Structure formats: C-alpha cells, structure tokens
Amino acid sequence: MAFVSALKKAFMKLASPLPAWMLAGVVLAGCSGGGIATISADDAIVGIQAIGTMAADGAKLTAIVVEYNVELEGAAVTAGDYTLDAWTTAWDARSVNYGTGQIGDVTRIYINDAPGVSATGGSGKGKYAIIEVYTDYQYSSEQNFLRALSAGVTQTATMHSASHTITPSTRAVLNYTAGQTGNARTALAGKYTIKGVEGFKYYTNTPGAFGATGPAFTSENNFSEETGLYGTVDIDYALYVPSDYDPARKYALVTVDHPAFATGTHPFQAVLASRGPAVFASDWAQQIVKTKHGLAGLIVVVPVYSQRVGDNTGTTAQFSALVKLWDQLQKTYSISADHLYGAGQSVGGMMILETNVKRDNYFAGILMYDNQWGQNYYKDTVFARGMTDPAYAETPANTPRYYPATDDLTWTYHWSNNGEKVYDGHDSNNYYYLTSDDNILIMNSSENFLSNNIWIEQNHLYRDLVDFEIPRLWIMDWSAPLADQELSLKNFLSQPSNYNGQAMGIRWVTFNGGSNTTTPIWSRRLNAGYEWLLSQSRSTEMARAKLDLNKPFELAPQQYSRVMPNFVDPKTGGVVSYLTGKAGAGTRFYNTSWLRLGTNVTADAVPGWLPEGMHHTVTTAGITSVTPISASGKLAAVAIEYNVDMTNAVIHMKGDAVLDGKGKPRTDKVVMDTYDFLDEGGTKIPGTITNMYINGAPSATPGAARASGSGRYVIVEIDTGSTASNVGVIQRATVRTASAIASASSVRH
Known part of the structure; x- marks a missing residue:
C-alpha cells in the first residue's frame, strides 16, 4: 500500500494530471490484488448515442449506444443494470400499442465492438453497451425527431468485465438539452443517427446545424397566383440518388411533398416529416421499380416550401419554381418520363395534385393522404396582396397579372405519349376533367371534413354527369391488426375498376374516424399504398380516355338532398347539400362547394358554385x-x-x-x-x-x-x-x- 500511495503522489506532480478515473483505477487495482481495476460509471461512460428509424408516426427511438472508455469484454449486462430516460408524450384514444411493452422498455442488451445494433446479439467485447428498446407502439400524431431521439441513461448496478469493475452512476448521461418548461427537449447534433435516410443529400443556402451538400435551386420569373407578381425563388430540397447510379440506365423519380408543419424547415427536417422518403429510398422500394418496370432504381426528391399554399387561394411562386426543379432533375439524371411519381400529405398532396392541372398527365401515379383540392377553380379576378400599402409602386417588373398562360406552368398544353407538348384547347382550369384519367390513390378519414367532403363532391359529379363512381374502400377499424389492414388494402387495389370498357385509375380509401394528423399515420404504415404507386406507369394513363366532362356544367332538373357533413350555409345557417349535375353535362366553370362554407370564409373564395347571378348553363x-x-x-x-x-x-x-x-x-x-x-x-x-x-x-x-x-x-x-x-x-x-x-x-x- 505504501508503494501505491507513493505512486499516486508521483502522478499528482505531473504537469498534465491523469484523469481521476485512472488514479482511482491504479489505487483500487493495487488494493484488489487480482488485476481488476475499479472505476465509477460517471468516469467510465464517455457518452450516449441514440439510434432511430423512420416509422409512420415519425422518427422513433430503437436503441441507445452507451460508450465506455474501458473494455467491457466479459460483462454480463442485463436490463436491470440501467435506468433509461426515453422521451414520451401524452397518448390519446387514437394512439396504438400493438405489443405488450411500454416506451423505454429494454428488449435486448449486449456488448459490441461497434456503436450499432447487432442482429446476432453483439460481439461480446468492445467498449459499447447496446440497449435496444421497445418500438411496437404508435403515437396519434407525427413526432419531432429531435424530441423522439432524446434519451438519458443511468447505470444503476455494478458491472463486472474481465478487466474492470464499474460501479453505478450518480447522474444520468444525456444526449439532449432540456427546455424551460415541461418535457421539452432537443437532441444534440452528433448524438443521434436515423437509419434509412443516410443516402440523402441536402441543398440549401442556410445549412445551419444540419449542414448542406450544395446550394438551393434558384429559379427566376416565377408567377404567384396569390400576389399576381413574378419573382426569384430559392427552393431548398433533399435528394436521394442510388449509390450505384448509372447514367446509361433509366430511373424513376418520386417527389415527396411535406405537410404544412414542415414549411420553412431545413431539408433534413422535411425528409423526417413523414415516413415516405425513407420508404422510397429503401431497398424494398428500389426493388419494386426494378422488378415492375426494368428500371435501374428510384431517385427521391423532397422539396421544401418556405410558404404554405392556402386552402382557398392560388399557388405561390414556389410552385412554378418546383416545376422548373423537376425539369432540371430530368436534365441532370437519366429519368424515365413514364415513371414520375408524386406523394404528399395535406398541403403537400394539394401541391402534387396541382401539377395534374398545370401539367396534365405529368405523373404516372399520385399517392395522397388527407388532402383536398381547395383551390379556387374559377379564378374570377386579380388580387395583389400588399398593393394597398402606400409604399407600393407599380413598375414593369412587379405589375400584377391575372394567371397568365406560360410555358413555365404549362397551362395551355399537356404531354403526349412521346413527351411532346400538345395544344388541344382543353380547359386548364377544368380540374375534374383533367384528373379523370389519372392514377390517384387518396387515403383520408371520415372525420376530416374538408378532405372527405371534397372527394364526396368529386364522386357525386362523376356519378351524376357520366355515371362513373370512384371505387372506395372503408377500413372500419384502424386499430385492427396491421396484417389484416394490409391484406384488405392490397386486395382492394388489385381489383379492376372498369368504365365503358377501359380500366380507370382513381382509388379512394377512407378510415372510419381519424383526423388530418392521425389518418396519414394510419395510411403510411401500410406498404400496399407505396407498392401500388410504384407499380403505375404513365402509359396506362395515356391509354385511357378522360371522362366526357370538357363542357359546361348544368344543374339537373331534380335536385337530391345530399347533405354535406359538418357545414352550414354562412348566410342562412341552414344545412348545405351537394348540387346535382345534369346527366351528360360537363365540369367546365364548376366551382367547388365548400369554399364559401364554415366560419373562416376566405376572400379568395367565389361566393357560390358559380359567381353571383350566373346561371349553371353557360x-x-x-x-x-x-x-x-x-x-x-x-x-x-x-x-x-x-x-x-x-x-x-x-x-x-x-x-x-x-x-x-x-x-x-x-x-x-x-x-x-x-x-x-x-x-x-x-x-x-x-x-x-x-x-x-x-x-x-x-x-x-x-x-x-x-x-x-x-x-x-x-x-x-x-x-x-x-x-x-x-x-x-x-x-x-x-x-x-x-x-x-x-x-x-x-x-x-
């Protein structure tokens, strides 16, 4: 013991003292007589790393890596050796726990020589304790990944490895900073990884904490329907290109438009706003386009909007810039024009659907969750926001214009089978006509009245005017076993939908109950929707005729009382019924119904199915x-x-x-x-x-x-x-x- 004491004093005289854990280790090793060093977990644990994956409800914690500075070989770790601080939030009736565990429960723990999970249960040696946690649950709304991947670890029991005895911690090791109130927390940069999105690159002029691969896409002369002005727009975006990209082969391209809550975020955050980007970048999705279409793979783009599009207003200048970004990607990469796909939730779905009006038959297929098409179809006047400001001055550069036909937005033409522009005089504002030959899968909830009512309206129009009904599947029990829901959706999508001897492409799935936040989660967890989308091709759209709707709308002599759920007429306070169209008429000049309904009436909405005083025969x-x-x-x-x-x-x-x-x-x-x-x-x-x-x-x-x-x-x-x-x-x-x-x-x- 005298020798050990002298040795400790010698160490203390060094210009750069050794860490306390080394001094303690030397002393205790000397005392033990067996060559086993003793060290406190407070000194032995270097830090923790959270590992997550993208689930239907957002990023989800799957494992925690506890890094030590000593060898752990021989340690028999158990779940009882640690206390975990996993982030959770309030549950409601629409949350789902598929298994029997709870958030933060340890499902497997082992020692590994690498800071990651192991399918075989680890190597049994190394400096990493891997704690896998319970994941068989689902929140009722998308979770912020910086909260979902925040965690803390406290070693509560003594661990014995071949070379060290590691005594319990006196404090938790965290990978996050805590907020001022409640359970607010933010995972620290470099202290988490998310599997499935590693291959994305990020293009933005404001890299911030998440970094950037390159600058945003800059586009000039973009028209805004909301302001009536042209402007230069920078579009941030994330891009996934398969690592084995071969320019000599053809690839599919899918655009994933984020929901409104991701507006103005970094592209990395937009990628994590839904499960879609990770699914499309997965080997599973890549194999679908290879097998179905003989393509080399699937490229994924996730644009980020700095301004959301309103339900009752026109598109912003960012839509025009997005169209140009697509054109640029098709010039840069070897992309098949027959296999362009769009997917989006809520506002994101509306932006994707807008393309089917501005660029008829551009997409091979569209997958949408809980969105309506709430744009003002009948654009009746010119609006220019901000022009009542005394400082506003009209110049040739900012003179407002009324929705001009330009090749940027391709209002006046559509694409032929061979990819050429065709000017055939169709009405580019006739949404119901233009989308009637498209491959569309809309998944929404019976309680999302905006989305559900607008699709009910479209179905009424098709049925009244041309006797076509959109195939619809009700999934009554969203909490039923996923395997049962998956099978039900797959069977529904495999059933043919024939009309006048041709196969139709629109499909509609409705969950009983739900909301704008829950239903996209219920939809995204079902892989059959993704598989349906990637199985479509533009050639199937071009082979089918549009419904005979490119003519003026007319009222039927007899009006049926088909009440629109949850809406009242703001003028009378009475119920609102869908109007009945005259068989054989079309949908030109027809306005959507709900623009004028509810308590938050917007100025952009025309106050009626047609402008005040107009007849329905025009x-x-x-x-x-x-x-x-x-x-x-x-x-x-x-x-x-x-x-x-x-x-x-x-x-x-x-x-x-x-x-x-x-x-x-x-x-x-x-x-x-x-x-x-x-x-x-x-x-x-x-x-x-x-x-x-x-x-x-x-x-x-x-x-x-x-x-x-x-x-x-x-x-x-x-x-x-x-x-x-x-x-x-x-x-x-x-x-x-x-x-x-x-x-x-x-x-x-």
Whole structure:
C-alpha cells in the first residue's frame, strides 16, 4: 500500500494530471490484488448515442449506444443494470400499442465492438453497451425527431468485465438539452443517427446545424397566383440518388411533398416529416421499380416550401419554381418520363395534385393522404396582396397579372405519349376533367371534413354527369391488426375498376374516424399504398380516355338532398347539400362547394358554385375584334367585340372593392384592370382606364354609366397620350355575364 500511495503522489506532480478515473483505477487495482481495476460509471461512460428509424408516426427511438472508455469484454449486462430516460408524450384514444411493452422498455442488451445494433446479439467485447428498446407502439400524431431521439441513461448496478469493475452512476448521461418548461427537449447534433435516410443529400443556402451538400435551386420569373407578381425563388430540397447510379440506365423519380408543419424547415427536417422518403429510398422500394418496370432504381426528391399554399387561394411562386426543379432533375439524371411519381400529405398532396392541372398527365401515379383540392377553380379576378400599402409602386417588373398562360406552368398544353407538348384547347382550369384519367390513390378519414367532403363532391359529379363512381374502400377499424389492414388494402387495389370498357385509375380509401394528423399515420404504415404507386406507369394513363366532362356544367332538373357533413350555409345557417349535375353535362366553370362554407370564409373564395347571378348553363365567350377610338388625335377608347351579348357583364377595373365570402370589404387586396392594351410593336400603352360600359356598336358614349348598356361591345375609355391607330388587347381577368364566361388569357387580340 505504501508503494501505491507513493505512486499516486508521483502522478499528482505531473504537469498534465491523469484523469481521476485512472488514479482511482491504479489505487483500487493495487488494493484488489487480482488485476481488476475499479472505476465509477460517471468516469467510465464517455457518452450516449441514440439510434432511430423512420416509422409512420415519425422518427422513433430503437436503441441507445452507451460508450465506455474501458473494455467491457466479459460483462454480463442485463436490463436491470440501467435506468433509461426515453422521451414520451401524452397518448390519446387514437394512439396504438400493438405489443405488450411500454416506451423505454429494454428488449435486448449486449456488448459490441461497434456503436450499432447487432442482429446476432453483439460481439461480446468492445467498449459499447447496446440497449435496444421497445418500438411496437404508435403515437396519434407525427413526432419531432429531435424530441423522439432524446434519451438519458443511468447505470444503476455494478458491472463486472474481465478487466474492470464499474460501479453505478450518480447522474444520468444525456444526449439532449432540456427546455424551460415541461418535457421539452432537443437532441444534440452528433448524438443521434436515423437509419434509412443516410443516402440523402441536402441543398440549401442556410445549412445551419444540419449542414448542406450544395446550394438551393434558384429559379427566376416565377408567377404567384396569390400576389399576381413574378419573382426569384430559392427552393431548398433533399435528394436521394442510388449509390450505384448509372447514367446509361433509366430511373424513376418520386417527389415527396411535406405537410404544412414542415414549411420553412431545413431539408433534413422535411425528409423526417413523414415516413415516405425513407420508404422510397429503401431497398424494398428500389426493388419494386426494378422488378415492375426494368428500371435501374428510384431517385427521391423532397422539396421544401418556405410558404404554405392556402386552402382557398392560388399557388405561390414556389410552385412554378418546383416545376422548373423537376425539369432540371430530368436534365441532370437519366429519368424515365413514364415513371414520375408524386406523394404528399395535406398541403403537400394539394401541391402534387396541382401539377395534374398545370401539367396534365405529368405523373404516372399520385399517392395522397388527407388532402383536398381547395383551390379556387374559377379564378374570377386579380388580387395583389400588399398593393394597398402606400409604399407600393407599380413598375414593369412587379405589375400584377391575372394567371397568365406560360410555358413555365404549362397551362395551355399537356404531354403526349412521346413527351411532346400538345395544344388541344382543353380547359386548364377544368380540374375534374383533367384528373379523370389519372392514377390517384387518396387515403383520408371520415372525420376530416374538408378532405372527405371534397372527394364526396368529386364522386357525386362523376356519378351524376357520366355515371362513373370512384371505387372506395372503408377500413372500419384502424386499430385492427396491421396484417389484416394490409391484406384488405392490397386486395382492394388489385381489383379492376372498369368504365365503358377501359380500366380507370382513381382509388379512394377512407378510415372510419381519424383526423388530418392521425389518418396519414394510419395510411403510411401500410406498404400496399407505396407498392401500388410504384407499380403505375404513365402509359396506362395515356391509354385511357378522360371522362366526357370538357363542357359546361348544368344543374339537373331534380335536385337530391345530399347533405354535406359538418357545414352550414354562412348566410342562412341552414344545412348545405351537394348540387346535382345534369346527366351528360360537363365540369367546365364548376366551382367547388365548400369554399364559401364554415366560419373562416376566405376572400379568395367565389361566393357560390358559380359567381353571383350566373346561371349553371353557360356559354364560352371570346374576343372577335378590337377597334381603337380616337379623339383629338389621341387614343380615347377601345371597342372590344365579343361573340356573345355582353349585357350586364362583370368587368373589373383597378381599385374596385374586394369583398369576402360574407360580402364585407377587404383592405389587404386590390383588383387590377381586366385589360392591357398594346401598340403595333407589342409595347404596353401607358395610361389609366377611366370607364367601361357596353354598347351595340364600336363607338364611345362619353358620360355613360359604368357597366351600363347592351350589345356585343365592351367600350373601355382610357386616359393616355398614345396616338396608336393599331391597338392590341390582352384580357388578363375573367369577364362574365349571367350566361357566358370569357376566360383570362395571355393571347393578344
């Protein structure tokens, strides 16, 4: 003992003292006489690492790696040797525990020579204790991965290895920082790993704690339907490309659009917002496209939006940028145009579905969870947010426009079988017609009234107008054994859906109960949906005809009382029923029903199935001639002739009042002029529109009341210094009468 004491004093005199655990080890080893060093777990444990995986309810803790600084060979570790601090949250009736354990229960523990789980139960030697935990449960909403992967470990019993005795800890070792209130916590960078997403690369201009592989995708001249302005947009995105990528072979591409709660996050966070990215990057999904289509694999892109799209508004400029990102990926990688897929939850599903309107038949298949299509199909006027700000100044660069037809968004054409643009005159706002030949699987809940009601409406339209009903599966018991649900879904998706001798592509699955947060979880845990999506090809869409709906909507003589659940008419307080369409009519100019319903009525919603005062039988109007009218050598007015009587036409001028769905004025939006005038060289004629009215001849009537008169001519008086004698006009906003609609266009007349 005297020798040991002297040796300890010698160590204490070193310029850089050895750690206390080494001193303790030397002393105790000397005392033991058997060569076994004793050390406290407080000194022996270097730290812990959480290992997680992506589940239907988000990232889930699967194991904790406890790293020691001494060899553990020979230690017989048991679950009783540790106390775990696993993060959990309140459960509700929609949470599911499939097994018999609890969160944080240890299912297996062993020693390993690497900081990871072992299928064989570890090597029995090394410096890592691996604690696998119970995972057979499901939360009722997606969990934040930084909370779900936070954990703490306390060694509560003495461990005996071949070389050390490790006494219990006096404190927990954590991989997280605690919040100020409640159970808030955040896992520390470098203290967790998530299996299944290792191959993703992240492109962003703000790497932050999660890093970046490269910059965001930058796109110029992107049009926003919400503001009416063009702008430059940076799209952050995550990208998975198989490690054995071969440019000489073809690959499928799937886009996974995140739900609203991931808006504005880092691409890494967007990847972890749902199970989808990890599933599509898995060997299982890669093998499906290889086996089904003979492709080399599947590329996965997860774009991140900095601004969410609203239920009742148009798309932001980010949608236009996303379309360009797809084009860029197809130029960069060897991607099969026959195998482009889209998947999204809620708002993410709406953005994917928007593509089927802007780029008809672009996707081979779409998989959506609990989303509606709540956009304002009938875009009736021009809105430009922020323009009531006194500091706003209109310039050529920011002049608002009404939803122009551009090749960026491809409103005016669709893709042919050989990938060429085809301009066939179809109505790019006729959503129900354009999506009728698509491969779509929508999975929602009976209690998500926005999503469920809008799909009920679409089914009513198809059934009333052309006698086609969307195949639907009710999974009544979401808590039934997963194997039973999986089999039920697989059998449903394998059943043919025939209409007039052709196989149809839309499928609809509804869970009884649920919500916008629970149902996507119930849906994502079933692999049959993913397998269905990746089994589709664009050629099957192109081989089937669209439903015969590219014509105006008409009401049936007899209206059925089909009540819309959970909605009341804001004007009368009474129930709302779906309208019944006339057999043989189409869906042009048809507006979705629920835009005007509920307590949060939005100004972007047209207050009715068609604009106030319109009949349900409408005619397509169009400009047939343009006549300039001069006075005192200057352009004084323009006579615009239409092919129909324009009596009582609704035509907007800049500064007109904007009313919300309850008829109250809005101050955050303004209406822009319906028409732009151009000189012979195509340059916009500067000036101010001062009046608009109707006439039976191409002549002005100074002093006429606004919107008065009758006939086929719209007379637009303009205050300008232009002397142009040849004038062109572009109708930027919709013009309508009680029985006719002239849709907006970028075509010069």
